[in-house]
Amino acid sequence: MADFQSVGTSSTASVEGVEGGAASGTSTTATPALVHRMTRLAEQLGRDPRLSREIVTRPHPLLVAVTRDHLTVLAAPARVWDSGRELLQPFAGRMAAGEAMLVLLGYPNDVDLEQAMNRGLASIVAEDASLDELFLAGMRAFELLEAKGSAESRGQSLSRYRFETGELVDIARAMTTERDVNKLLGVILEKSRFVTGADAGSIYVVEQNTRITLTGESEPVSLNPGPVLRFKLSQNDSVNYDSREFAMPLSKRSIAGSAALGKKAINIDDAYDLPPGAPYGFDRRFDEKIGYRTKSMLTMPLISQRDEVIGVIQLINKKKNPKERLLGDKSASESVVSFDARSEELLGMVAAQAGVSLENAMLYDEIRKLFEGFVKASVEAIESRDPTTSGHSRRVADLTVELAKVVDLEGAGPYRDAKFSVEDLRELEYASLLHDFGKIGVREKVLVKAKKLYDERLSLIRSRFDFVARSLEAEILRRKVTLLERGAPRNEIDALDHEFEVRRAELDMNWHAILSANEPTVLAAGDFAKVEQLAKETYEDLRGDPHFLLEAEEAVALSVKRGSLTPKEYEEISSHVVHTYRFLSQIPWGKALRRVPEIAGAHHERLNGTGYPNRLASNDIPIGSKMMSISDIFDALTASDRPYKRAVPAEKAIEILGFGVKDQHLDPELVRIFREARVWERRPNQS
Structure with missing residues (x-):
């Protein structure tokens, strides 16, 4: 046939x-x-x-x-x-x-x-x-x-239904997995336009602001506290133009505001021919500016789970052919149709999911900002106890994160497989910012100790020297009176004056030796024999009882060979790492940041197992802690002058880091990467 x-x-x-x-x-x-x-x-x-x-x-x-x-x-x-x-x-x-x-x-x-x-x-x-x-x-x-x-119609409807259902599922998945608010808004608008065939669209969020200044096409307007609509972004398949954020009053004078306040969709066939009696209007100046023709419009509020409007989607120009570009009035009149009931239904479904996702993302963002505020406040609280270290935690965080970024790019060597995601970098940043958090558990006098002796202890020694000087003077005068009473020759009296001058000069020299010994040192150096000698000298009080010129505790402090802390004080300072781990472990960091306490608590561990608090071996020290150790030492060396030391140049600090490598304290490969990449020049904050 x-x-x-x-x-x-x-x-x-x-x-x-x-x-x-x-x-x-x-x-x-x-x-x-x-x-x-x-x-x-x-x-x-x-x-x-x-x-x-x-x-x-x-x-x-x-x-x-x-x-x-x-x-x-x-x-x-x-x-x-x-x-x-x-x-x-x-x-x-x-x-x-x-x-x-x-x-x-x-x-x-x-x-x-x-x-x-x-x-x-x-x-x-x-x-x-x-x-x-x-x-x-x-x-x-x-x-x-x-x-x-x-x-066939049922088959087509079923196919269309399956397609739309699949798209809605994909949209839901895309929206629920995006945590960044700005990116999520872009996804919501893009998917809303896709399922409805809209050529363009905009998205707004509702904000509860304090007094702000509105900016737009007209002069800036001062607005009292209250809800506003903030224009966040727009998309357009037919024309390209630059858009920027601005805020406008949440009122029925705008289509978006009216949809938000009414909590229902507004479907307009032609924006240039609004229904009689509509409280809102449409400003054609934007169309005229970019050469566009806004015709059909569908505006839908985004409502949260608490039945609060948190945003508005505004779609423009539903096209017969989604791939067609609209150019001018003629193109719009021939190619644009009204948003039908199905479009409104689909947008409603997307908006319902978008409202929940946006609310969750905003809540996530609020929690993140709250947590960042807590971290910032904690750092300020720590550094306020010791103003001389102000900015140290932030600089260490910047150095450590930048070093991690460089390590992530390594293609060879022991760290070629080390990778750091965005969440890993955030975890490392928080750990670095809070690495000294435990110092809130250290006595302030120890924490801010600038010299080997506390001021009150140095004043006490000064008083002893003054007492010894006065006692010497009184003794010489008593002896001089005795000589005068028995008519001693002039040379004997002059000998007493000379003895007084010699002994007083020796006393002054000893005092200056104490002042010199009281100064901290960055490296082990200095002659401490004089301190040992003075620790053995005695004087008598008014009752005739003997006392050492330097007490044992003072002699120990003045004999410190590096820094300003006695072994006991150093142990107390070192305990801040234990406090750091204990305090941070009580915070529910969540899965993404769960290692913050571990990383922060191990930044004073050393590769040869001599570090503290746990004397970890190299393989047991987290790589983040190893990097933080380098950053911590580098910043301590190069930071602005402190009472106990002067800042050293970067190259000198690198040389000192090399000593740490030789002593098997620091990781040689990480120090090499730090040096060759000049990480200190890459950090965003170098103040």
């Missing part, structure tokens, strides 16, 4: 003469009797009151077409099927699409009924069938077409 479905979909054929003729290709098909019969059939059907809804036409002398809406039933003699099937070719496309079917008058000579019915044959009636029989056959054909159309 010939395949007439391969031909085009034209619904008309040229009508030749009654005899057909060679041009029509129907000379063997169209006999006068057949043509007459089909003409009579067309007249009868045209007069039949039962076909008031249908239109009867003659696309060819041997064909009668009955059309209802977009569906057509053809009636043709069986001879057309046998030898004139080309007459049916103009209807092949519609038959294939389920929009046309064929009723044959008479049984054809050669027909595969199953295949013929699959290709558009509705039924076969007798050649001399009555009008009623033909009517019933035609109605049955229409029913078949409508049933097929309904099935």
